[in-house]
Amino acid sequence: LKQMGDPPGGSYLRYLYAVQQGDYNAAVDNLHRYFDYGMFGKALKGEARDRPVFHWALLNLASLHFRFGHMALCLQALEET
Numbered sequence: 001l002k003q004m005g006d007p008p009g010g011s012y013l014r015y016l017y018a019v020q021q022g023d024y025n026a027a028v029d030n031l032h033r034y035f036d037y038g039m040f041g042k043a044l045k046g047e048a049r050d051r052p053v054f055h056w057a058l059l060n061l062a063s064l065h066f067r068f069g070h071m072a073l074c075l076q077a078l079e080e081t
Contacts, residue, residue: 011037015064024068031060 011034018026035057062077 009034019064019067022068027064027068031057031064035060 011030015027015030015034018024018030035053058077058080062074065071065074065077
């Protein structure tokens with residue numbers, strides 16, 4: 001991944017790896033990095049995908065909180081609009 005620069009997919013792979021390893025802070029950082037710089041970066045360039053991307057980001061965040069047992073944060077992410 002380092003040879004490729006840091007494609008957005010790399011952040012998502014690092015997020016999945018951090019979840020697998022039980023590293024909450026790294027998982028949150030990489031998930032935010034993926035959506036902030038990868039997906040939302042594309043949406044902010046004029047593509048009409050910003051709204052669906054926001055919902056995918058919240059769904060992934062809810063999944064992250066669920067996997068780490070943070071049920072209140074999971075519900076908060078699911079209820080956000």
